[in-house]
Amino acid sequence: MPARPSRAPLACAAAALLALSAARPAAAAQQATPPAGAPGEPPCAPVKPCEIPDEPAAGPAEPAAELGAEVRRLFDLVACRGAAPAGLDAQVVGAFCAEQRKALEAFRTGPRAKAFEALAPLRPAGLPSSAVVPGGADLLTALAAYPDLKNVTTFSAAPAGDPRVLAGMAPDRLRQGLAAVRAGAQALLRGEGVPARGAARAGEFPVQLALFLTALAAEGYEPTGLRYFQVQPDGTLRHLTRADLGARAPLASSELTFVRRGDDPRTRTRTHRHVAAELSDAAVARGPGVLAHLAGKGELSVALGAVGASPWRDDHARLRKLLLERAAMIVSAGPRLPAALARQAGLSAEERGPFQVARRAGR
Numbered sequence: 001m002p003a004r005p006s007r008a009p010l011a012c013a014a015a016a017l018l019a020l021s022a023a024r025p026a027a028a029a030q031q032a033t034p035p036a037g038a039p040g041e042p043p044c045a046p047v048k049p050c051e052i053p054d055e056p057a058a059g060p061a062e063p064a065a066e067l068g069a070e071v072r073r074l075f076d077l078v079a080c081r082g083a084a085p086a087g088l089d090a091q092v093v094g095a096f097c098a099e100q101r102k103a104l105e106a107f108r109t110g111p112r113a114k115a116f117e118a119l120a121p122l123r124p125a126g127l128p129s130s131a132v133v134p135g136g137a138d139l140l141t142a143l144a145a146y147p148d149l150k151n152v153t154t155f156s157a158a159p160a161g162d163p164r165v166l167a168g169m170a171p172d173r174l175r176q177g178l179a180a181v182r183a184g185a186q187a188l189l190r191g192e193g194v195p196a197r198g199a200a201r202a203g204e205f206p207v208q209l210a211l212f213l214t215a216l217a218a219e220g221y222e223p224t225g226l227r228y229f230q231v232q233p234d235g236t237l238r239h240l241t242r243a244d245l246g247a248r249a250p251l252a253s254s255e256l257t258f259v260r261r262g263d264d265p266r267t268r269t270r271t272h273r274h275v276a277a278e279l280s281d282a283a284v285a286r287g288p289g290v291l292a293h294l295a296g297k298g299e300l301s302v303a304l305g306a307v308g309a310s311p312w313r314d315d316h317a318r319l320r321k322l323l324l325e326r327a328a329m330i331v332s333a334g335p336r337l338p339a340a341l342a343r344q345a346g347l348s349a350e351e352r353g354p355f356q357v358a359r360r361a362g363r
Contacts, residue, residue, distance in 0.1 A: 064227045064239030070163040071213070071226035071256065077166070078181060078210045079104075079217035089171040096178040100185060100214075107189040107218050115353040116144035119331065122357050128328050131301040132294065134279055134319060135335065136308025137208060139272060140188055140215035145331040145355075146301045147219075151271040153297070154212075155290070156308060159276045160254035161206025162245075163226070169205075177205025185214045191333060191354060193307025209254060212272065216258055224265045225257040231275060235292030252276035279319045280309065295322055302330040310335035330358040 073085050077093065080101050084093035107113055129150040131142045137156040142149065169177075187193060188211060216222060228244075228251045229237040237255075245251070256272045259265045277283065277290045284291045302323060304311070311319050312335055323330075324345035330337060336356045342349045349358040 062241040062243065064229075065242045065245050066225055066227060067163060068223075068225040070166070071209070071223045074163040074166060074206065074210060075213045075216070075223050078185070078213050079222075085166070087168055088166065089174055092171050092175045092178065096182060099182055103182075103186050103189050104214075104218055112189070112191050112354075113144070115355065118353055119145055119355065119357065122352065122359070123329065124359065128299040128301050130297045130299075131303060132297065133303050133305060133308075134294070134311050134323065136193065136305045137211070137274065138188065138193055138215075138303070138305025138308065138333070139212050140218060141305045141331065141333050142301075142303035143215055143219045143221070145303050149270065149301065151273070152303075153273045153275060153294070155275045155277060155279050155294070157276060157278050158208045159252035160212070160228070160274050161204065161209045162251045163206050163209060165205065173205065177207065177210075180205065180207045181210045181214070184211045187307075188214065189218060191306055193305045193334065206251075208274070209256075212254075212256060212274065220261050221258045221270075222261050223256055223258045224269060227255045229253050229255055229273075231277070231287070231289045231293050233287075233289045233292075235289050235294075235296050237273075237293070278309070279311070280315050281318055282315070284318050291318060291322065294319075295326075298326065299328050300326045302327045304330070304332035304334050306334040308334065312337060312341060327358070328360050330356075332356045332358075 076082065077085055077088070078100065080097035084090040123146075127146065127148070129148065131146045131149040131152040133139065133142050133152070133154040135155070137154045137158050139152065139154055142152045142154070146152075184207060213223065228240040230240065230253065232238055239255070240251075253276045254274045256274075257265075257269050258272065259268050259270065275290055275293065277287060279290065279294075300323070309316065311323055313320075320341075324341060324347070327345075327347070330347070330349075333355055337347070337349055337358050339349065342358055346361045347358040348361060349356055351357075
C-alpha cells in the first residue's frame, strides 16, 4: 500500500496562522518558538509575518475629473456675459464680444430661429428624448429642432478641447483663438454649419468646445459641468480622472451637462456628449465601440447640420442601416435623405423651409 502523505505541512500552516493571530502587538518583534506539528512529527519551520501577504483593501475607484468651473468661465467668455473673465485681456475680449453679441442677437430675432419654430407642428408626441448628430458637431440644430431632448450626442473627428488653457492665456493666443470662435460661431448661427477642424494640439484654444457653448447660449441654456471620456470597445464610456488629465494632452470626447437658464440643475439637467470619431465604415471597422455606443441608445431623434459627412453615403452603410432602423424623426439642414431610402425605411420626407423633415409612419 502506498505511504499516506504526511499531514505535517497542513498542521504546520494551521498552527502558524493560529500563532500569528493570537500574538500581541508588543510581542511581534520577539522570536517565536517554532510550533509543533502532529505527535511524532518534526516541528514546523518558522514562519515570518511577511510571508503571509495581506489582501489589499478594495478602495473606491478614482472619480472622474470635473471641470465645471473651467467650462463656466469659458461660457461666460463666449456668451459675453458681463466683464471679461479675470486674467484675460479685456481689450481682446471686448473686440470679440462686440461681434459675438450681434451674431447671437441676429440669430434669436432672425429667420433661422423662426424656421426652427415652424418645426413645432411637425414634431409628433412621444419623440425619443435621445438625439444624435451623426455627421458633424452642430449642436445648435439638435437643440433647436428637439427642444425637449434630455441627451444629445454629436459625432465628428473634431476634438472638444481643454478649457483649462484659458488660465493666463497671452493676448496674442487669446486673439487668435477668439477669431476662430467668431468665424465658426457666425457660420453656425447663420445655418452654414460648423467648419471641419483638424486634430488639436495640447494648449490650443478649445474652439470646438466654445462653439458648443455658443449653441447653448443661443438657445437659452447654460453649462453646469464638464467631464471627458473614452469610448470602450463594447460601447461603454470610461470617464477620465484627474490623473488622466494631468499631462494636459488634447482632450477629445467631452460630456457637457447643462440646463435651461433658470431651471433647477438637480432635476432638469440635460447632457451633451461629443464623441470625437468618424462613423464611416472604415472608421467603425477600426473602432467598433463608437457604433456600439450609438446602437445602445435605442430609438432616436436625428439632426443633421449643414456641414458634415452624409450618413446616407455608401461608405457609411453601417451607420445608415442603424439610423434608418432607429430614427423616429430626422431634421436635416444639410444632406437630404434620398426618397428611395425613406420609403424602404417607412419614413415620409418633406421640405420645410431650409430643412428636410422625415418622420416614421404612424407618428
